[in-house]
Amino acid sequence: xxxxxxxxxxxxxxxxxxxxxxxxxxxxxxxxxxxxxxxxxxxxxxxxxxxxxxxxxxxxxxxxxxxxxxxxxxxxxxxxxxxxxxxxxxxxxxxxxxxxxxxxxxxxxxxxxxxxxxxxxxxxxxxxxxxxxxxxxxxxxxxxxxxxxxxxxxxxxxxxxxxxxxxxxxxxxxxxxxxxxxxxxxxxxxxxxxxxxxxxxxxxxxxxxxxxxxxxxxxxxxxxxxxxxxxxxxxxxxxxxxxxxxxxxxxxxxxxxxxxxxxxxxxxxxxxxxxxxxxxxxxxxxxxxxxxxxxxxxxxxxxxxxxxxxxxxxxxxxxxxxxxxxxxxxxxxxxxxxxxxxxxxxxxxxxxxxxxxxxxxxxxxxxxxxxxxxxxxxxxxxxxxxxxxxxxxxxxxxxxxxxxxxxxxxxxxxxxxxxxxxxxxxxxxxxxxxxxxxxxxxxxxxxxxxxxxxxxxxxxxxx
Numbered sequence: 001x002x003x004x005x006x007x008x009x010x011x012x013x014x015x016x017x018x019x020x021x022x023x024x025x026x027x028x029x030x031x032x033x034x035x036x037x038x039x040x041x042x043x044x045x046x047x048x049x050x051x052x053x054x055x056x057x058x059x060x061x062x063x064x065x066x067x068x069x070x071x072x073x074x075x076x077x078x079x080x081x082x083x084x085x086x087x088x089x090x091x092x093x094x095x096x097x098x099x100x101x102x103x104x105x106x107x108x109x110x111x112x113x114x115x116x117x118x119x120x121x122x123x124x125x126x127x128x129x130x131x132x133x134x135x136x137x138x139x140x141x142x143x144x145x146x147x148x149x150x151x152x153x154x155x156x157x158x159x160x161x162x163x164x165x166x167x168x169x170x171x172x173x174x175x176x177x178x179x180x181x182x183x184x185x186x187x188x189x190x191x192x193x194x195x196x197x198x199x200x201x202x203x204x205x206x207x208x209x210x211x212x213x214x215x216x217x218x219x220x221x222x223x224x225x226x227x228x229x230x231x232x233x234x235x236x237x238x239x240x241x242x243x244x245x246x247x248x249x250x251x252x253x254x255x256x257x258x259x260x261x262x263x264x265x266x267x268x269x270x271x272x273x274x275x276x277x278x279x280x281x282x283x284x285x286x287x288x289x290x291x292x293x294x295x296x297x298x299x300x301x302x303x304x305x306x307x308x309x310x311x312x313x314x315x316x317x318x319x320x321x322x323x324x325x326x327x328x329x330x331x332x333x334x335x336x337x338x339x340x341x342x343x344x345x346x347x348x349x350x351x352x353x354x355x356x357x358x359x360x361x362x363x364x365x366x367x368x369x370x371x372x373x374x375x376x377x378x379x380x381x382x383x384x385x386x387x388x389x390x391x392x393x394x395x396x397x398x399x400x401x402x403x404x405x406x407x408x409x410x411x412x413x414x415x416x417x418x419x420x421x422x423x424x425x426x427x428x429x430x431x432x433x434x435x436x437x438x439x440x441x442x443x444x445x446x447x448x449x450x451x452x453x454x455x456x457x458x459x460x461x462x463x
Contacts, residue, residue, distance in 0.1 A: 155215025281405025
């Protein structure tokens with residue numbers, strides 16, 4: 001569930017969208033724009049923005065920092081006036097001014113400013129991965145705009161294999177984090193690779209950007225699991241309305257299967273099968289504490305240090321659970337951290353414990369408390385369709401105990417249409433790994449192990 005967030009240098013930039021933006025300099029110059037940002041210490045970072053139209057027709061933008069391996073990063077607001085635009089990132093601002101055939105840009109942060117020029121490029125440079133989709137593509141692609149229940153519009157891609165009459169179709173459901181339809185993690189476009197393989201095996205695929213990310217409208221930081229389930233439900237309804245597919249399935253990764261199980265439980269007539277990749281079958285607090293213990297050990301903490309850190313971590317989550325409102329939650333967390341003994345503070349710094357759900361800024365967002373309170377087992381008990389549940393034996397983010405929870409809940413609900421497997425030597429990303437550490441994700445060239453791809457495609461085809 002703790003999908004690694006992109007780790008940015010202090011002066012890295014973020015770009016995003018403004019709902020309801022009118023035609024202006026952003027809409028007039030769509031595409032990729034890249035330049036070089038010189039940091040005070042002399043380092044130079046390739047930095048760029050993509051300007052685009054979102055699914056609801058408003059203007060949007062995202063930021064990418066190829067030298068940091070960070071792409072499609074959302075921000076908060078765009079303010080346009082004439083041939084200029086101010087992009088407010090929260091912690092800094094980027095000003096753009098159109099100059100003939102390029103943007104003269106200025107990055108502002110902490111009272112300092114840094115000029116750079118952005119020129120049009122065909123695409124941002126990326127590290128090539130051997131499984132990245134490559135032409136020729138035996139399928140067609142269509143861009144969709146899907147309206148969710150609360151007015152959010154999801155940007156989506158529907159891909160259909162050529163020459164297959166009424167194929168089965170799957171919706172890919174992301175894990176946690178600000179993810180696009182490609183579910184890019186650690187330089188791997190997980191859903192792009194998975195979709196390409198499924199399509200080449202005759203299965204149609206729908207992928208969509210999370211609310212508030214890329215072409216989708218809405219508020220990512222304020223989202224809840226209930227809203228994510230509504231978004232998935234809207235995607236399912238959109239596919240059913242087309243009437244062109246034989247069977248419809250959901251394929252979720254990490255947090256995704258929790259969302260998929262919720263929709264399959266409440267819309268049993270619409271979901272014909274479900275695939276869980278590293279899905280959650282434990283209460284949220286139990287799982288996150290298990291995650292944290294494994295990650296602390298992975299980072300080298302001794303048993304004594306692990307016990308000390310886990311005492312701090314449990315106290316942190318207890319405060320999150322005790323405060324439904326963000327402001328008192330943040331105040332209590334800051335007071336808790338301030339009162340810690342110096343030894344605890346040193347351990348937190350040493351083992352980098354203040355990130356993800358253990359960051360005060362992240363814990364201020366409603367979805368973190370929702371994760372802690374979530375218990376997917378009642379939903380799994382109601383899932384009646386065929387289920388393929390897979391986990392990697394080296395998964396440190398959703399450990400194998402979670403697979404046991406899914407299997408137990410499905411059996412308790414009377415679902416005998418279950419295939420489950422703990423796949424040897426695979427990590428949370430379903431890469432062939434040595435240790436399962438999150439540090440391996442980016443250095444492994446494989447995006448998804450062929451055995452996992454083949455198992456998922458075979459299951460989706462035969463339904």
